[in-house]
Amino acid sequence: EIVLTQSPATLSLSPGERATLSCRASQSVSSYLAWYQQKPGQAPRLLISDASGRATGVPARFSGGGSGTDFTLTISSLEPEDFAVYYCHQRRSWPRTFGQGTKVEIK
């Protein structure tokens, strides 16, 4: 099983600041990695697939990067609606796995 480790667990930032979230895989997932955003009381939403491809309707301030075992999600300038929990997810192999999540909170 591929274990995904996200860091930090919590990121405290102010609107307008840049957020950088990390996801590290226990073995290579090539570029088969996605990022999801989940707000309280809502279902997750796909943001990024194949490590760097923005999903339909996702603002350009969200960008993904990396390959192999190290990935990042960057939010260039935080908007109020971006404060949420973010999960990475791999589809390289079965079982599919998710990271434990990074909470981006208002400082």
Added chain:
Amino acid sequence: EVQLLESGGGLIQPGGSLRLSCATSGFTFTSYAMGWVRQAPGKGLEWVSSINDIGVSTYYADSVKGRFTIFKDNSKNTLFLQLNSLRAEDTALYYCVKYSAAWYNEAWGQGTLVSVSS
């Protein structure tokens, strides 16, 4: 617009069974793989099971293998998850997901809550 509507959750005793349904619309059901992801209260996301577009290939997390069964009724555009031998640790919000062609969780339902308790 893709719509996924789960139902079938509820309070069940340990050892009991439930069948979750996911009624779909807005896309060609027979052309997409589907799956279930769960989230225990206050916890993260856990993949549960997946099925390919034509419903012949299925995949399960080790934690549910042998107890849960995923299947599709293509005539009704509906995805199912049969949950047997339920345990307290199966308590969670169960999301139905539609995969993209690349097997990412492209669309999510709002979830149905399963609570296993005596």
